[in-house]
Amino acid sequence: MFPGSFMMGAKDRLLPPSVPYRFFVAAAAFHLLAWVLLLVGNDGILGFAGGQGMVLAALHLITLGTLAMTAMGAAIQLLPVATRRPLGPIWAIKLMFILYVPGVALFAGGLAHAVAWVQHAGATLSVAGLVLFGGLVGANLRKVGDLPGVTRHAWLAVASLIGLAVLGLLLVIDFTKGFLPDHGAAAAAHAVLAGYGFMGMLALGFSYVLIPMFVLGSAVPDVVGKRTALLSGLGLAVGAGGALAGFGPAAALGILLGLAATAVYLRGMLASLKTRMKKRLEPFFRMVWVAWALLPLSLLAGLAPALGAPLDPWAGLWGFLLVFGWLLSFVTAILQRIMPFLASMHSSALGGKPALLSHLAPKLPVDIHLGCHVAALVLVSTALAGGWVWPLRLGLIAGLAGAVAFGVYTVEVLRRYRSHMAAAAAAAAQQG
Numbered sequence: 155m156f157p158g159s160f161m162m163g164a165k166d167r168l169l170p171p172s173v174p175y176r177f178f179v180a181a182a183a184f185h186l187l188a189w190v191l192l193l194v195g196n197d198g199i200l201g202f203a204g205g206q207g208m209v210l211a212a213l214h215l216i217t218l219g220t221l222a223m224t225a226m227g228a229a230i231q232l233l234p235v236a237t238r239r240p241l242g243p244i245w246a247i248k249l250m251f252i253l254y255v256p257g258v259a260l261f262a263g264g265l266a267h268a269v270a271w272v273q274h275a276g277a278t279l280s281v282a283g284l285v286l287f288g289g290l291v292g293a294n295l296r297k298v299g300d301l302p303g304v305t306r307h308a309w310l311a312v313a314s315l316i317g318l319a320v321l322g323l324l325l326v327i328d329f330t331k332g333f334l335p336d337h338g339a340a341a342a343a344h345a346v347l348a349g350y351g352f353m354g355m356l357a358l359g360f361s362y363v364l365i366p367m368f369v370l371g372s373a374v375p376d377v378v379g380k381r382t383a384l385l386s387g388l389g390l391a392v393g394a395g396g397a398l399a400g401f402g403p404a405a406a407l408g409i410l411l412g413l414a415a416t417a418v419y420l421r422g423m424l425a426s427l428k429t430r431m432k433k434r435l436e437p438f439f440r441m442v443w444v445a446w447a448l449l450p451l452s453l454l455a456g457l458a459p460a461l462g463a464p465l466d467p468w469a470g471l472w473g474f475l476l477v478f479g480w481l482l483s484f485v486t487a488i489l490q491r492i493m494p495f496l497a498s499m500h501s502s503a504l505g506g507k508p509a510l511l512s513h514l515a516p517k518l519p520v521d522i523h524l525g526c527h528v529a530a531l532v533l534v535s536t537a538l539a540g541g542w543v544w545p546l547r548l549g550l551i552a553g554l555a556g557a558v559a560f561g562v563y564t565v566e567v568l569r570r571y572r573s574h575m576a577a578a579a580a581a582a583a584q585q586g
Contacts, residue, residue: 189554206266310383346393410457437520448480500571530552
């Protein structure tokens with residue numbers, strides 16, 4: 155079954171709860187703001203092929219503000235537990251947050267209103283936060299050789315982070331200088347490294363730890379993690395390189411390698427699920443199923459433009475399935491589970507019994523979020539494929555409603571945790 159060594163002594167390596175939760179709250183806030191911008195700027199979504207404005211700003215609020223923000227908050231807590239090595243001083247983690255959050259907000263604002271100096275300032279702060287994060291993760295992973303499923307994917311994420319940061323800065327400068335030979339090709343390579351590289355590799359690597367732990371299933375064999383890392387690394391190199399060069403066959407080959415890695419990954423995950431002790435999966439896993447279904451579908455959608463299909467609608471559909479389908483579904487699923495999980499671990503700090511997960515996690519908000527998120531995925535995908543306005547607007551409204559529900563869930567988890575701690579403190583004072 156899942157090796158107990160992962161959680162042995164985990165409480166000794168827990169950060170103060172305010173440290174990871176500031177990332178999670180920011181992720182939920184940016185998630186909500188992104189859907190607001192999409193609804194405001196919905197006229198530019200159909201046929202979107204890049205360019206500044208509300209759509210590009212909303213896209214980066216999801217990628218930088220929700221996906222990467224969640225990855226940071228999860229990594230700073232989970233990596234020290236998994237590797238049994240400190241990530242770094244708390245002041246460095248706080249500095250990362252101080253740099254990154256205003257950077258994302260400024261960058262999105264600069265993109266929304268096409269203000270170059272705001273974009274540059276936001277991009278500089280965001281990249282500084284990401285570089286600090288990459289440095290902390292890299293220092294943590296050195297000399298860790300017993301978790302190949304986690305560490306190899308994390309190294310691929312760090313390498314992808316470097317590539318996407320460089321390309322991202324070049325793309326921002328190119329908006330005003332116009333020096334890149336093919337802005338669209340650079341943007342495609344940037345998207346590959348960001349979606350499948352940085353976020354995708356962190357998602358796969360942490361899956362090998364989190365999914366077996368949450369379902370009490372058997373550990374995924376190291377050979378599975380090594381295979382997905384190898385196939386993913388080759389796919390990212392070939393696919394991003396092909397996209398950057400504008401060479402469709404290379405990009406298509408990268409996608410095929412990505413599909414092979416996906417098949418190995420999903421087979422390993424399903425094998426762990428079959429051995430689980432929890433026969434009834436928790437509510438968060440409904441969103442995991444959605445994410446797992448859309449991961450290969452996003453790759454197949456990307457195969458069409460790589461083989462010469464028209465960018466409209468295929469490029470937009472690929473980007474939506476990648477960012478809002480596979481990644482946002484997976485990240486919100488993990489966030490839904492990890493927030494009460496960490497709160498429960500912290501809840502016994504003052505003595506007494508820890509708070510139950512069922513008491514910390516309200517069910518109605520996540521039920522609403524699931525229904526609205528799936529509705530948004532179906533309606534917006536249909537609109538992008540057919541060029542129809544009415545399902546697009548309905549889908550954006552559904553997405554916004556789901557983001558509100560998820561925000562309520564985030565606030566309620568924190569409220570219930572604080573209520574439990576206040577009661578524990580009162581009980582300890584009475585006993586003293």
